[in-house]
Amino acid sequence: MDIGALRGTQALRNNVLKWMGFCLGVLAGIFAGFNLFINDFFVLGALEVVFASFCFYIFFYTRRRNGHLWQSLTLCVFLSLLITLGTYLSDIKSLLFIWTCSLPVLFYLLLGKQYGKVLSLIVAVLQGVILLTKSSLEPLNSVNFLLNFSFTYISIWAVSHTFENSRAEYGKRLENLALLDPLTGAGNRLAMTHYFEVELKNKNGLFILMLDLDYFKNINDQYGHDVGDRILIEVTSFFRQRISKGYVFRIGGEEFAIFLPDSDPQSAYEFADMLREHLATTIHNIDEQAINLTISIGVACYMPNQTLKNFIKRADDALYQAKQQGRNRVVTAYELSQQNKAS
Numbered sequence: 001m002d003i004g005a006l007r008g009t010q011a012l013r014n015n016v017l018k019w020m021g022f023c024l025g026v027l028a029g030i031f032a033g034f035n036l037f038i039n040d041f042f043v044l045g046a047l048e049v050v051f052a053s054f055c056f057y058i059f060f061y062t063r064r065r066n067g068h069l070w071q072s073l074t075l076c077v078f079l080s081l082l083i084t085l086g087t088y089l090s091d092i093k094s095l096l097f098i099w100t101c102s103l104p105v106l107f108y109l110l111l112g113k114q115y116g117k118v119l120s121l122i123v124a125v126l127q128g129v130i131l132l133t134k135s136s137l138e139p140l141n142s143v144n145f146l147l148n149f150s151f152t153y154i155s156i157w158a159v160s161h162t163f164e165n166s167r168a169e170y171g172k173r174l175e176n177l178a179l180l181d182p183l184t185g186a187g188n189r190l191a192m193t194h195y196f197e198v199e200l201k202n203k204n205g206l207f208i209l210m211l212d213l214d215y216f217k218n219i220n221d222q223y224g225h226d227v228g229d230r231i232l233i234e235v236t237s238f239f240r241q242r243i244s245k246g247y248v249f250r251i252g253g254e255e256f257a258i259f260l261p262d263s264d265p266q267s268a269y270e271f272a273d274m275l276r277e278h279l280a281t282t283i284h285n286i287d288e289q290a291i292n293l294t295i296s297i298g299v300a301c302y303m304p305n306q307t308l309k310n311f312i313k314r315a316d317d318a319l320y321q322a323k324q325q326g327r328n329r330v331v332t333a334y335e336l337s338q339q340n341k342a343s
């Protein structure tokens with residue numbers, strides 16, 4: 001499955017940044033020429049030259065890699081300053097202020113809801129003050145002009161806000177559908193691959209715990225499948241409550257995995273053993289039945305440049321040994337390799 005598809009927002013923002021960089025670079029270059037050589041607006045013209053250069057830098061940068069927040073923020077703030085300064089300096093008849101209406105769309109597409117809201121409000125206030133203090137709005141009827149302009153700006157702002165809000169919400173819902181186990185809410189196998197590739201691979205002291213409930217078939221047989229389901233949900237929240245820094249995944253029927261970043265062999269083992277012991281001494285009260293269950297755990301440490309498949313396999317082998325040795329125990333991959341060397 002294509003994990004990149006789950007990073008839709010990043011791809012969208014990068015694409016918008018790239019092509020906005022190109023289009024605004026070309027436009028700013030043309031306007032700079034006009035302002036420097038025809039209109040004699042040297043300040044504005046010089047700023048437009050700087051802006052055009054920055055836009056082309058962004059365009060070439062984002063062609064090869066993902067853009068940064070500071071680049072989008074600088075582009076938006078710089079463009080807003082150019083438009084407000086242009087509105088302040090130029091004659092109202094040049095209609096330069098019309099560009100203001102494009103800003104909310106750009107803010108929301110490039111920076112999202114929070115920045116979009118704040119920047120759209122700042123620009124609205126700035127442009128409002130500038131237009132109100134302009135000595136004359138002639139030949140335009142000033143009241144009509146201000147009402148029409150404000151309503152157009154507010155409508156575009158509202159549409160941008162609604163669009164970004166729904167886009168982000170649907171994106172989140174799709175991501176949850178793709179990454180979460182519907183029964184327990186823990187991450188699924190795809191989520192495991194996703195977090196490993198995106199967040200964990202380069203972290204120090206990464207450990208994996210493979211956890212498998214012991215004799216779970218007996219629970220289903222004795223209490224029914226529904227009770228079995230509720231046990232799986234309880235066990236997931238049991239793990240979550242005890243993990244301060246890490247991720248829980250359900251990767252099979254009664255099989256779970258936990259990533260522990262920033263750990264060491266001793267702490268990873270102690271954490272696994274604490275989970276095992278706590279679970280073994282916890283009574284689950286479901287439908288007035290007191291149910292107790294145990295778990296077997298395999299632990300492995302991530303070796304640099306190892307694939308996720310190999311990483312999981314080493315923990316799985318340790319888990320298999322824990323089952324073989326009678327269940328309700330923790331076996332580490334390190335321990336296993338020592339045993340293999342000795343035999």
Ligand SMILES: Nc1nc2c(ncn2[C@@H]2O[C@H](COP(=O)(O)OP(=O)(O)OP(=O)(O)O)[C@@H](O)[C@H]2O)c(=O)[nH]1
Binds near residue numbers: 252
């Ligand atoms: N209630 C419920 N049971 C499930 C689910 N997925 C798998 N199972 C059950 O989990 C049980 C797994 O059985 P086994 O693979 O024999 O493992 P076990 O009984 O836990 O024995 P060991 O792992 O060897 O200790 C089977 O009975 C499956 O039907 C689920 O989503 N809900």
